[in-house]
Amino acid sequence: MVRRILILLLLLGAAAAATWALWPKPPEVETARIDRRAIAVTIDEEGKSRIREIFTVSAPIAGQLLRLNLHAGDQVTEGTSVVASIRPVEPDLLDARSRKVAEAAIEAARAGVDLANAQLQQAEAQLTFLEGELGRATKLVAQGTISERAYEKATLDVAVARAEAESARANLMVRRRELERAQAALIEGGSSAQSCCVEVMAPASGEILRVLTESEQVVQAGTALVEIGDSADLEIVAELLSRDAVRISAGAAASVEGWGGKPIEARVSRIDPAAITKVSALGIEEQRVPVVLKLLGEADDRRRLGHDFRVLVRIVAWHGDNLRAVPLALFSARAMAGRCSPSRPAGRGCARSRSASTTPTSPRCSMASTRAIR
Structure with missing residues (x-):
């Protein structure tokens, strides 16, 4: 008898355990309180920071x-800091043929100097002789020995000889400069120190953002060297879809997040009037409008934010105060997957759905995602 009772108890325990294990468990539910609060609709888009005024220093x-x-x-200071120094370009290397031509030009220039020097000596000797003749003619004309015409002829000869001497002297200077020019053609690069360099000064105070040309090299006029900007003068630019850009206006509130620090308050300062065509990652052409945001608050709060940093921009397109706020999870597709129980506790919300047709379906809700309404 006792044995049968024990077996019966064991069977009843096993049945109870199986029933408990197979009994459907109630799904976990998420609850939230519905209250009145301020609600804002934001347009979220990736953007980047940039310095408002960037100075590109180029070779003059x-x-x-x-x-x-x-x-x-x-750090650089306007008009004081030297950004770069530019010196004259070294002369080209001469091959054997060019060197022979240059050496022959030097010899010809030296011969020209000697010829001009001889012509100058000849002109000076002629001038000295004629000046002596003019002195004797002056005495003779005073005594009446020679005529006035002979005296005038002697005076003219001295003037002509003096002009020829000056011409010969100038010709000698020309020949000497031609010799110097011919000798300069043989000057090799680095054979003499450059005495002058052009120093490029910083056009504005700030810090170096990028060094575009660092190594020593030959540059042309207009070659970009460095970029200078003030990192404290930052703004944010984001490219919004054109359909989103029309929903906002200048002066709209915004916040800058996702840059590694605390959210920064901002305000829309400018919306470009023209859109640009961009290709998305999926290869779809999109019309996007650049929107510029002005950062608010203290500069110390964003001192680690630099130029061209990636950020997340949230622009307020609409906002309202003292509105009834219902969690979005209540209206999710998952929340509309199950039927509402007619015996649900009072005070609970239920999402009701309709089919694609005009015929209403039975009310549905998901207890797993329905939130309590109190």
Whole structure:
């Protein structure tokens, strides 16, 4: 008898355990309180930070750029800091033929100098002789020995000889300069120190953002060297879809997030009037409108935010105060997957759905995602 009772108890326990294990468990539900609060609709888009005014320093002349001693992040002062130094370009190398031509030109120039020197000596000797003749003619004309015409002829000869001497002297100077020019053609690069360099000064105070040309090299006029900007003068630019850009206006509130620090308050300062065509990652052409945001608050709150940093922009397109706020999870597709129980506790919300046709379906709700309404 006792044995049968024990077996019966064991069977009843096993049945109870199986029933408990197979009994459907109630799904976990998420609850939230519905209350009145401020609600805002935002347009979220990726953007980047940029310095409002960037100065690109370029080479003013063509020449040999000396290696820059500046690096990104170095501070510079307007009109005081030397950004770069440019010296004249070294002369080209001469091959054997060009060297022979240059040496022959030097010899010809030297011969021209000797010829001009001889012509000058001849002119000076002629002038000395005629000046002596003029002195004797002056005495003779005073005594009445020679005529006035002979005296005038002697005076004219001296004037002509003096002009010829000056011409010969000028010709000698020309020949000497031609010799110097011919000798300069044989000057090799680095044979003499450059006495002059053009120093390029910083056009504005700030810091070096990028060094575009660092190594020593030959540059042409207009070659970009460095970029200078003030990192404290930042703004944010985001490219919104054109359908989103029409929903906002200048002065709209915004916030900058996702840059690694605390959210920064901002305000829309400018919306470009023209859109640009961009290709998305899926290869779809999109019309996007650049929107510029002005950062608010203290500069110390964003001192680690630099130029061209990626950020997340949230622009307020609409907002309202003292509105009834219902969690979005209540209206999710999952929340509309199950039927509402007619015996649900009072005070609970239920999402009701309709089919694609005009015929209403039975009310549905998901207890797993329905939130309590109190």
